[in-house]
Amino acid sequence: MFIESTLGDVRWSDISGTARAIEGLGFDGIGTPELKRDPFLPLVLAAEGTERVDLTTSVAIAFPRSPTVVAYMARNLCDLSGGRFVVGLGTQVKGHIERRFSTEWVSPGPRLREYVQAMRAIWHTWDTGEPLNFHGKFYNLSLMTPEFSPPPSEFGPIKVQIAAVNEYNIRLAGEICDGLRVHPFSTPDYTRDVIWPNIKQGARKAGRSLDDFVLNGTGFIATGLDEEAVTKAREDARYRISFYASTRTYLPVLEHHGWGDLNPKLRELVAQNRWGDLPSVVPDDVLDAFCISGTYADIGGLISARLGGLVDTIGFPLPDGLDHPSDDYLAALHQVRAAEGAANQRAD
Numbered sequence: 361m362f363i364e365s366t367l368g369d370v371r372w373s374d375i376s377g378t379a380r381a382i383e384g385l386g387f388d389g390i391g392t393p394e395l396k397r398d399p400f401l402p403l404v405l406a407a408e409g410t411e412r413v414d415l416t417t418s419v420a421i422a423f424p425r426s427p428t429v430v431a432y433m434a435r436n437l438c439d440l441s442g443g444r445f446v447v448g449l450g451t452q453v454k455g456h457i458e459r460r461f462s463t464e465w466v467s468p469g470p471r472l473r474e475y476v477q478a479m480r481a482i483w484h485t486w487d488t489g490e491p492l493n494f495h496g497k498f499y500n501l502s503l504m505t506p507e508f509s510p511p512p513s514e515f516g517p518i519k520v521q522i523a524a525v526n527e528y529n530i531r532l533a534g535e536i537c538d539g540l541r542v543h544p545f546s547t548p549d550y551t552r553d554v555i556w557p558n559i560k561q562g563a564r565k566a567g568r569s570l571d572d573f574v575l576n577g578t579g580f581i582a583t584g585l586d587e588e589a590v591t592k593a594r595e596d597a598r599y600r601i602s603f604y605a606s607t608r609t610y611l612p613v614l615e616h617h618g619w620g621d622l623n624p625k626l627r628e629l630v631a632q633n634r635w636g637d638l639p640s641v642v643p644d645d646v647l648d649a650f651c652i653s654g655t656y657a658d659i660g661g662l663i664s665a666r667l668g669g670l671v672d673t674i675g676f677p678l679p680d681g682l683d684h685p686s687d688d689y690l691a692a693l694h695q696v697r698a699a700e701g702a703a704n705q706r707a708d
Contacts, residue, residue, distance in 0.1 A: 361664075361699040362673040364389035364576065366418070367402055375402050376409030381682045383410045386693055389673065391418030391448065399448075400433050407441035415441055418541055418576075419450035419523045423471065424461040427478035427499055434518050435483065435510055443515030448541050449475070450523035453609045469528040471498045476520055476536055487512045521576065525610055527558050534562025534570065542577025544675075545604035547649045548666050550613050551578045556670075556705050570706040576673040580651040583659040583677055585686060590653055593677070595639065597651040602638035606630050619646060656688035660695025668699040 365387050370378045379390055390406055390413050392399040399417040406415055415437065420430065430447065437445040451457075451468040458465050474496040481494035485504050492504040521539035524530045525546075533540035540559060542551060555575070563570050580600065582593035604610050605619075606626035614620050625641050654662045656679075667674060676696060679685040 361668070361671070361696060361701050362388040363676045363693060363696055364391050364414075364416070364418075364673050365676060365678055366391055366393065367406065368678065369396065372402075372405070375405040378409075378682065379406035379413070380409040382678065383413045385682075385685065385690075386697070387413060387676075389414040389416060389446075391416045391675070393418055394421050394450075400437065403437055403445065404440065407437065407444070410441075410444075412444075414444050414446055416446040416521070416541075417448040419448040419521075421452045421457075421461070422449045422475050423451065423457055423465075423468075424463045427475050428482060428501065431479045431482040434479070435486070435513065438513065438515055438518050439510075446519045446521060446538070447479070448521045448523065450541075451529070453607060467498070469526070469532060472522060472529065473532055473536065474498045476522070479520065480517075483513070483518060486510050521574065524555075526612060527554065530555055530558035531562035531565070534559035534573070535566040535568070536562075538572065539574035539576060539672075542575065542671070543604075543610070544578075544580055545601065545610045545613055545650065546578045547613065547617065548578060548670060549649070550616050551575075551670055554612075554616060556702075560706075573706060574672045575670075575702050575705070576675075577671050578667065578674070581659065581663065581675070581677055582651050582653040583656060583692070585656055585680070585688065587655065589680075590655055594647065594651060594653050598639040598642050598647050601647060601650050602626055602642045605642065606638060617646075617649060622646070656686060656692045660692035660699075663696050664699035669704055670702055672701045 365382050367375055367378055367390060382390055392402045399420045403415045434445060434447045451472055454465045457463050478494050478499045478501055481492060485492040486509050492501050494501040519538040521541050522533050522537050523541045523543055524533055525543050542555060580597040582590055582597050584590050584593055605614060605622050611620060611623050614622055622641055626638055629637050652662050652666055679689045
């Protein structure tokens with residue numbers, strides 16, 4: 361199993377060094393979410409500070425950016441990193457697209473399908489010199505002159521992964537993408553019962569093999585050197601779980617477990633602006649379904665037991681002391697990396 365980390369909210373001047381330290385610990389990838397920073401820019405600095413790890417937007421919000429804009433950024437980061445960049449895209453939810461980005465929200469699944477196809481059409485034009493001629497319902501691209509065309513890539517096709525919760529987008533990942541980035545608001549049961557069957561359905565539709573398909577996920581990990589640190593991490597996870605559970609988009613995951621009644625309770629608290637009360641609605645059994653908890657001494661085995669054979673890559677928290685991790689932390693990393701990937705899932 362591969363392990364991935366995020367850079368966190370380190371200072372811009374520390375990004376390159378932090379990325380180098382993450383690589384030095386043995387991580388296989390670094391992902392950057394679209395939260396308080398643009399997800400592409402930190403990877404420019406991370407690329408300069410690393411030599412081996414994959415670099416991924418996890419995820420960039422697609423619709424506020426044109427496919428052409430992302431195609432250029434992806435190609436630039438691919439060249440800068442020596443072919444290590446992976447595009448990770450997501451749709452976000454209607455409220456954010458319309459009210460935070462002032463962008464139209466329409467048919468997000470079919471639109472995301474066209475988005476990926478449009479980017480690949482642009483890359484194909486750059487690599488072959490053939491005219492750009494992509495025409496869809498949402499995107500139409502027919503102009504790419506030599507002045508604006510990079511030379512053919514020396515690193516091969518750029519990989520594209522998408523985030524998905526609903527079944528349409530999960531199938532879309534299996535049909536046309538190189539991987540799926542499972543939202544943290546997921547469980548091993550949902551991954552096994554819903555995500556993998558839909559990935560395989562999409563792959564069958566396209567008549568493609570999943571041999572090189574990568575599943576990234578799943579859930580939250582609460583860990584630390586001692587029980588006090590684990591308890592704090594669990595409560596942080598409880599808040600994030602309650603936040604996501606208050607959104608209708610993630611209702612299918614709750615309903616799969618019979619917890620659909622949590623959503624209206626949480627939405628009522630949000631309507632009252634009682635954000636601090638959200639975690640009180642999430643009981644321990646719900647928390648434990650979404651979150652794997654244990655000290656560094658135990659977490660590796662717990663992750664292997666719950667996710668081994670189910671996913672290919674997981675996000676693992678960084679130690680408090682990045683330059684001087686404890687022996688237990690390093691042992692946990694080793695144990696997680698030794699866990700079985702999802703080859704059996706792809707073969708079923």
